[in-house]
Each structure stands twice: as C-alpha cells, then as structure tokens.
Amino acid sequence: MTIPDDIINDAAIIGAGPIGLELHAALKAAGASVRHLEAGAIGHTFSWWAPRTKFFSSPDRIAICGIPLAVSGQDKATGDEYVRYLVNVARQLGLNVETFRAVTGIRKSDDHFEVDVTRSAEGVGGLESMPRMSRANPADAILARNVILTVGNMHAPRRLDVEGEDLPHVSHYLGDPQKYFGRRVVIVGGKNSAVEAAIRLHRVGARVTIAYRQETFDAERIKYWLLPELEWLIEKGRIGFEPSCTVERIGDDQIVLARGGEAFERDADFVLLLTGYVQDQSLFDQLGLDRIDPESTNRPAYDHATMQTSVPGVYVAGTACGGSQQRARVFIENSHLHVDRICRAITGKGVPWPIDPEMQKLTDKHEER
Ligand SMILES: Cc1cc2nc3c(=O)[nH]c(=O)nc-3n(C[C@H](O)[C@H](O)[C@H](O)COP(=O)(O)OP(=O)(O)OC[C@H]3O[C@@H](n4cnc5c(N)ncnc54)[C@H](O)[C@@H]3O)c2cc1C
Secondary structure, three states: OOOOOOOEEEEEEEEHHHHHHHHHHHHHHOOOOOOEEOOOOOOEEEEEEOOOEEEOOOOHHHOOHHHOOHHHHOOOOOOOHHHHHHHHHHOOOOEEEEEEEEEEEEEEEEOOOEEEEEEOOOOOOOOOOOOOOOOOHHHOOOOEEEEEEEEOOOOOOOOOOOOOOOOOEEEOOOOHHHHHHHEEEEEEEEOOHHHHHHHHHHHOOOOEEEOOOOEEEEEEEOOOOOOHHHHHHEEEEEEEEOOOOOEEEOHHHHHHHHEEEEEEEEEEOOOOOOOOOOOOOHHHHHOOEEEEOOOOOOOEEEOOOOOOOOOOOEOHHHHHOOOOOOOOOOOOOOOHHHHHHHHHHHHHOOOOOOOOOOHHHHHHHHOOO
C-alpha cells in the first residue's frame, strides 16, 4: 500500500528536554513537519532535581533558540526556573509538544519509520524510573522519514546491588533537604550530587556522614564553590567523612561499610546512594545502533557532521549522545551545535539564531575523545 506523502512527517523528535525543544524550533523554522513526543512534561529531567538545585552552567550557556534566560538576582538558574523558561519558549514559538506520550518502539518500513506511541503518566528518569504507560496501539503509530533521539541519559540510578538497597529509608534521590532535619543521614558518593547534598543537609540540621570509595574528592570534578566548604566542614568535624570505603549492606538503622577488608557500621536513619545515573538504551537496541565503549558508556556512534547514527535517518542529540556517563562530558552547552547539524542534514538550512563560537569549541572538545 502506498502511504500518501502528507501522512509521513519529516521528523519525529523523542524527548522534550532543552535539546529536543531547540531542535523542534529549528526544524519548524526551516519548514519541516515535526511530531514531538515526550513521555512526561516539558523539561521532565529537571522536575526530579531536589527543590532549588542550581545549575553549574551559567544562564547564557543553557539558554535555547537564542532566547535569553533571565534569572532572578543574575544568579545561576534553579531547575524549577529553567522548566518555567522551557515552557515559555515552547509557548512563545508555538511548539506543539505532545506531552505524556512515550515512545515504546521504532520500526523501519520502506522509506520511513513507524514510531509506537503510548499514553504515559511520567517522563523517563527520576523516582518513577519505569514510567507508568498504557499499551501501545499500533493504530496510533506515527510515521516519519527521520527520527531524532533527544532522550537524555539519566533514566535510572546506578545501583550498588547491595542488600538493603530497596529499604524504605534508602533512596537514590535527594528530594527536599528540609525533611532530614535532626536525622542521621549517610550519603554514599563523592561527586557533585553527593557533595552538594552533604552541605545542604548539614545546613538544615541533619547529622551527615559522607562515605566515598576514593581517599579524597577530585577537585577537577566538583563545583569549585562546593569543595572548600565541604572540606572545611569535614575538618571541623561538622560532617563525618568515611574515605576509601565500599558499602557492604544496609540495615534498618545502620549501614555496613568496609575499608581495607574490615567491615564497620555507621548509624543511619536515612541512606542516600548518590552514585549517578544510567541511560535506558532500549530504543538504541531496538534500532540496532552501532555503539562506542560498550563496557562503560555504550554510547551511540554518530557522524560528527550530521549527528546521524549508523542507521540512516536516525539521529541523536543532547546528552543522549553520552550514553551511561560515569563522568559527565555532554551537557546542554556543548549540545547546541547538534541542533544546527541535524537541521542542516534534514532540511539543508541551519538554525535561525546565532551560535556562539565558544559553544562550537566546547562541542569539538568533547568529541575529540
Ligand atoms: C543535579 C543536576 C545538576 C545538573 N546541572 C547541569 C548543568 O549545570 N549544566 C548542564 O548542562 N547539565 C546539567 N545537568 C544535566 C542536565 O540535566 C542535562 O544536561 C540536560 O537535562 C540534558 O538535556 P537533554 O535535552 O539532552 O535531555 P533531557 O533534559 O534529559 O530530556 C530528555 C527527555 O526525554 C524524555 N524521554 C526519554 N525517553 C523517552 C521516550 N521513550 N519517549 C518519550 N520521551 C522520552 C524524558 O522524559 C526527558 O524529558 C545536571 C543534572 C543534575 C541531576
């Protein structure tokens, strides 16, 4: 059966974080027909950050579509401010994002793709790591000549796989720091999330210990304004520090750690395992995308000029390119160029807003690896 041309869209974009939105705006401006599916709300990833968590990137680097991001106090944006900004950009530019629609399958069919879409109650990532979805109805499949995966890469916690990890007082997410007042909290991890959580919990009156597998924190990888404060609080004994240790198991009131083969306990009302996140790669697997670094990031291979993956017509952009990053290398700021490349590859036109040459340099740098 021949499908009329006007039923097949030029592109289906999957995921409405900042990079998915920027792509939508660019393709729309270039005259392409676009369907844009998002499993949750616009900017879902920022909705599960602890309240009032700030970006480390400055506002100009995370602004999209050439629309300034003005932040109160000329400060760095919080996650909540940024979601508001993203929604406003979508409204201002008339981007029709189909929210609460998850993509569960993608198939190649002749000269186009069939994208299975289902209703979903949550975005992908965060406390509801497995979003609640209805069953896909094949009649709802969307047809598109190109598929762009802007699905992000923080979809599920990096689990330690230790006894007690699923106890109710154990979490991989900080949540609202205020609730920990007066409680003994052991934080496991030693990167930005763990360090920031330790300081914020101390400030709300929690009794905090941070347990890390390394001997010291890596100054290259921690926000420069956090580390001196944490080191001072540890030195003064206001935050406990257990270096060079691993987690053996978690019990109802304590965590069992081990250092140099010796196990020891620390009392804990709450345990926060802030050890990073991994990517849901099921769509990459279904499409049979070639991968790089299969033992760790397992990130999709792509052509640096166009962002096209090993499957013609399938593109990847934003942090989705980074795979399951142990060390974050792909951010919003070094992904703006992805948008221009894909827009040129699909429509022959670049983005209609200026691209800061500094951002271009950032992209080149992360791709040198
Ligand atoms: C505490 C914290 C601080 C951070 N600070 C910074 C910072 O300062 N600067 C920075 O650049 N980054 C920062 N990040 C990372 C930041 O969250 C990402 O850089 C950013 O979200 C990437 O944007 P994106 O558009 O590539 O993907 P995302 O924003 O993750 O968007 C992906 C979207 O795809 C949707 N999705 C996934 N699968 C499907 C599917 N199958 N169907 C439909 N929709 C789907 C998801 O629901 C999600 O909304 C931080 C992260 C954390 C946790």
